[in-house]
Amino acid sequence: MVELIKVGMADLKVAQHPSVLTTLGLGSCIGIALYDCKNKTIGMAHIMLPSSQIALAQTNRAKFADTGILDLVAEMKKLGSDVRNLVAKIAGGAQMFAFTSNNESMKIGQRNAEATRAILIDLGIPLIAEDTGGNCGRTIEFSSENGMLMVKTIGLGVKYI
Amino acid sequence: MADGLSSLNSFQLDVLREIGNIGAGNAATALAKMLDKKIDMKVPQIRIMHFNEVSEVLGGAEIQVVGILLGVMGDISGSILFILDESSSQLLVNILMGNPQNAQLTYDEMTCSALKEIGNILAGSYLSALSTLTNLKIMPNVPDLAIDMAGAILSVPAIEFAKNSDTVLYIENEFTDGLDSVIGDLFLIPDDLSYSRLLHALGVE
Numbered sequence: 001m002v003e004l005i006k007v008g009m010a011d012l013k014v015a016q017h018p019s020v021l022t023t024l025g026l027g028s029c030i031g032i033a034l035y036d037c038k039n040k041t042i043g044m045a046h047i048m049l050p051s052s053q054i055a056l057a058q059t060n061r062a063k064f065a066d067t068g069i070l071d072l073v074a075e076m077k078k079l080g081s082d083v084r085n086l087v088a089k090i091a092g093g094a095q096m097f098a099f100t101s102n103n104e105s106m107k108i109g110q111r112n113a114e115a116t117r118a119i120l121i122d123l124g125i126p127l128i129a130e131d132t133g134g135n136c137g138r139t140i141e142f143s144s145e146n147g148m149l150m151v152k153t154i155g156l157g158v159k160y161i
Numbered sequence: 162m163a164d165g166l167s168s169l170n171s172f173q174l175d176v177l178r179e180i181g182n183i184g185a186g187n188a189a190t191a192l193a194k195m196l197d198k199k200i201d202m203k204v205p206q207i208r209i210m211h212f213n214e215v216s217e218v219l220g221g222a223e224i225q226v227v228g229i230l231l232g233v234m235g236d237i238s239g240s241i242l243f244i245l246d247e248s249s250s251q252l253l254v255n256i257l258m259g260n261p262q263n264a265q266l267t268y269d270e271m272t273c274s275a276l277k278e279i280g281n282i283l284a285g286s287y288l289s290a291l292s293t294l295t296n297l298k299i300m301p302n303v304p305d306l307a308i309d310m311a312g313a314i315l316s317v318p319a320i321e322f323a324k325n326s327d328t329v330l331y332i333e334n335e336f337t338d339g340l341d342s343v344i345g346d347l348f349l350i351p352d353d354l355s356y357s358r359l360l361h362a363l364g365v366e
Contacts (some may be wrong), residue, residue, distance in 0.1 A: 008213040009312070009319060010327070025222030025312015028320055048212075048316070048323045060327050096317050097230045097305045108320055125305055137313020139223055154225055 002143075007031075010063040010146035014075040017144040026092035026138045028109035030065065032141070033089045034072060034125070035147035036081040042144045045072045049108070050115030064085040073123065078115050086125045089149045089161060090116055091140050093132040109133070129161040174207060176363050180291055180338065181205040181332040181347075186288035189336055195282060196256045196338075203335040209328050215315050218333075219346065221248060222312030229280025232302030233288065237355035241284045241301065242318050244311075245276075249343040253279050262341070268308055277304040286340040288349060295362035318348040 007013045007023040007029035015021060017040035023031045026046070034043040045068045052064040061067035073083055113132045120127050131138070131151045141150040152158045185205045193200040212216070219226055227250040229243045245253070251266045254275050267273055281304045292299040307314055322329045332347040352360055 009215065009316070010212045022325065025310040026295045026315070027310075027316030029316045043287065048320050063323055063327075094313065096228070096309065096314055134249030135307070137310035139310065139312075 003144075007044045008028070009046050010048050010060050011146075012043065012068060012072050012075065014041065014043040014079055015144065016041055016079055020141055020143050022141045023130040024139045026140065027094055027096045028092070028110075028112060030090055030092045030112045030132070031138070031140045032069060032072070032116055033091075033142040033149050034076060034086050035089070035142075035144075036076060036085045037087060037147070038082070038085040039080055040144045040147075041076055041079045041081045042142055042147070043072045043076045044140075044142055045069065047112060047116065050111045065112060065119055066119070069116070069119050069123070073125075083123065083125065085125050087128045087147070088120050088125050089129045089142075089147075090127065090143070091131045091138050091149065091151050091161070094134050094136055096135060096137070098135070131159070131161050165361040173360065174209075177330070177332075178205070178207045180287075180294060181207055181334075183294070184287035184290040184332075185334050185336075187290050188334070190281045191282045191286050192336055192343075195279075196253075197337045198256070198264055201337050201339070205335075207330070208333065209330050210285075212319055212323070215319055215329050215331075218331075219244065219311040219315075221256045222310060222315075224255050224311045225308065226311045226314060227276055228273060228309070228314035228317070229277060229284070229302045229304050230307070231280065233299060233351075234302055235299045236297035237293075237351055237358055239349070239351040239355050240321075241287065242314075242350065243280045243342045244346045244348070245279075246344060248316055249345060250276060250279075251342055252341050254293075272304050275343075277306050280304045280306070283345065284347075287349070291349075291359075295359060297358070297362050315348075318350045321350045 002018045009124045021044040021048045030047045048063045052067045093109040136153045139152040189200045189202040227245045239354045288299045336343045
């Protein structure tokens, strides 16, 4: 049985093959999964906010897309990954409530997804699959075996991207 | 929230607890009227917890829960989120609609509308307690409903808190009619400026 490693909210983890990383109940947060095609090392972060610039307290770097993804890549390098071998998949960024008023902060899911894509482009890491937006919660599981990302929702069941 | 929730002193926490208390009292009265039953409440628990623990409080991040979100307007802005577990929402809706108590919930328009109304009344009770204590004008907006994984719904308040802190403040309520109990969690999510305005109005800044 392969070890299932849980990634909490505002948390990031890396693991060597064979292993499975999971994060439960993504809402507006983004779950980003990085896969090293060469050595099968995997990494996952559970990001809550697009940028560390907008926050007053920056104690936890994994919370933000900008600092979180940089740290995730750094951790993967420590396990011998080369950034050129990395590919990314992302899920989450939903809008859980329709929220009738025009509150900008309620579109945070969309902004999280946009920020994540932009940072991946900056780092030159190809985004090869994503399941973002909508209005449902997602649980994801990422396997080092083949780099498949399982996305589970309550209403729509399970799919692999 | 400039210094983060963890910097709240015990006096400030006491004030928040008192708001929770009065709010829960109002909510219990409102529930009793709505359901035409005698409703008791337990002293609400005020907790400040780290993100990692948040989704576990409701029995796991993947458990299906009902979340009712209301925008807050007036002298402060932000939102208030009320979360009910499935058995609690089933109980409340069935009593309210006159269904048998163990009837399975289907989330049709009628049920959703009933849940929104329950959220409206409960959240309204808190806001009026807060409004009375602070002398601030605080009004709820139209309620909005989501039925999904606990973790996903909790990400809404968690993200708001995350802007300035690594912890979340929440109030756990338990209401009972003697036989069955309803457990609901309440998250008050003031915008950045509103938080200090609130504490200031309470004289605990």
